[in-house]
Amino acid sequence: MELKQILEAIVFSAQKPMSIGELRTLLRDTPEKLPDELQTGEYAKATARAVEKALEELTVEHDAANRSYRLACVGGNWQFVTKPDFAPWLQVLVGAKPRPPKLSHPALETLAIIAYRQPITRAEIEQIRGVAVDGVVQTLVERELIEVCGEADAPGRPRLYGTTQFFLEHFGLKGLDELPAADELRRIHVELATAPAADSQEELPLDNEANEADDDPDEVDDDEDEGDK
Amino acid sequence: MELKQILEAIVFSAQKPMSIGELRTLLRDTPEKLPDELQTGEYAKATARAVEKALEELTVEHDAANRSYRLACVGGNWQFVTKPDFAPWLQVLVGAKPRPPKLSHPALETLAIIAYRQPITRAEIEQIRGVAVDGVVQTLVERELIEVCGEADAPGRPRLYGTTQFFLEHFGLKGLDELPAADELRRIHVELATAPAADSQEELPLDNEANEADDDPDEVDDDEDEGDK
């Protein structure tokens, strides 16, 4: 029995996505809890690297098999996911609202600011929106609507964000110039940016110290699911 | 998009095993509930035969892929199941399966007779086993492995017993045709019931006029659970 087969069976049967840590715990605990079972001890001490490698191999195998589902790692947790083509039936199956997920309101607003004002730092976005936008920016990066496009020439060299090619595709735009009323709205924003937003306490105090150490936009994987449409 | 891919995605994602009827209902309802340009209507009217055929193809594909799980039909309900080798880890992960105590030998013997010879009266069972089976039959009824399924056309109108849906689930059988050596045991039954055998052969003295009206050999598909032993 190979390690990857065992991992596959576990991830396949688990009711929730499994982290490498959880998988290793299970590999370690099984021979302890079931001492009668032979052979379960073989992988009790599998390293994190070995587990990860096995999972990566499985991912490749499943992608190659081109089934209606695949093995995916989302936020460090491994799970089998169904490809989006089949979402309609699955949504009816569970009685969910047959609607793809919407961008949240905060996300849309933030995206709009970035679209019209790019390149822009997070602090500037927060200045306009009046609230912290850490999570929202992260979501937009994950959804590939925005990306880091440089560093601002300012203390701490904060990252500059701009929209992606996918942003244009998604909204059906040939270019940023096609943003509706672009001139009009850009001008307004210029005015806004100079407005005294910093002292507007009714919304929220600003979170100026950009704490972006854990951001890692380069890790976002692109277009891997385009093939099976 | 092929029908079998859709079915695979559904069975893969469903939280319970799916019957062909349930799958067809879902195929039919999805385009109705999604007033959409999504092309979910293509298979809205898939026949039971088409669905079954697709599922059988999927079973073969998955068996060939030789993964740690497979597609199985148990008592008419389709589901993905892991192969037995991985039970130790899954037992630690999911916990031991809640199961009633194992069946005793007399119970199994009686159950086998009922399974192969149903519908059958208690007197007929006793004739084969050579002992009274009151208690055992009662136990099997209580465990919902058998049920009264009619009355025999005989003096006293004795009850006829047959196996239940749960019987199939308990033993992981697709249907009664999947019982081991079903043909042999049924054939003996038919001949005993009809007429005494005229000439005795070395192997079986009672094996001639095959009266197999109730057999349905075309329905048998037995290759599905061999792969993972």
Next chain:
Amino acid sequence: MPDFKIQFKVFEGPMDLLLFLVKKQEVDIYEVNMSLLARQFIEYVEVMKQLDLEQAGEFIVMASTLMYIKSRELLPVNEQVEDTEDDDAADPRWDLIRRLVEFKRFKDASDDLQKLEIEREKVYTRRPGIIPIDPLPMVNQLEASIFDLVGAVNELLRRVAEREAANGEIVEDPWSVSEKIVAIRERLGQAGRLKFSGLFDGARSRGEVVATFLALLELVRLRQLMATQDDSFGEIEIIVAPVELQQITPEQPEPETVTT
């Protein structure tokens, strides 16, 4: 017969015992030495009687059958043949063997069932806790249109305007959104469809553009209108939404996440 005592509980009836005795002879059932079988069986029943076991009744019936068979076999051969030729079923020897064969088959079948039961216990059915639809590619199906985007800008503008107003600046807005909603409905009522860019024809100020956007956004949000596009870079057209779409309740916006 000390070994019988040891085996006692194993025999669940006379058939079970007979089968055991046949196995002891190590021959095919059809070749079994009936006299030996009968003798051993009766010895066993004697032990049972001594132990005063309940089941003895069934065993005694079988014992007498065996005695009968044995006695028939002791008859001269010509008399046997006469009997078996035309009425095989009535031959108690064959009848017994037939029953034994059948019993053995079911015993084997019950062993098979037991194996299935054990195997089945090791099999786990996949029961995902949630419907795991591939999360990443859902991006491509985001139900966010350009209107959502512009609408977001406009809402922002309004909020900033409020903020400014609170700071003492007066912002005039001669264009109300509800007026624009009525206007768009009227125009669509006549034409049925409208080009997106055409919506802003004749807009005289920033405020009017904003009000028109907001109106459009509201109508799209309420699903009274739909925006369509022939291809990703085509001109956006506004059409009246089909009735069934209009009945869907609009979703509540998510609450703003607030960091402290």
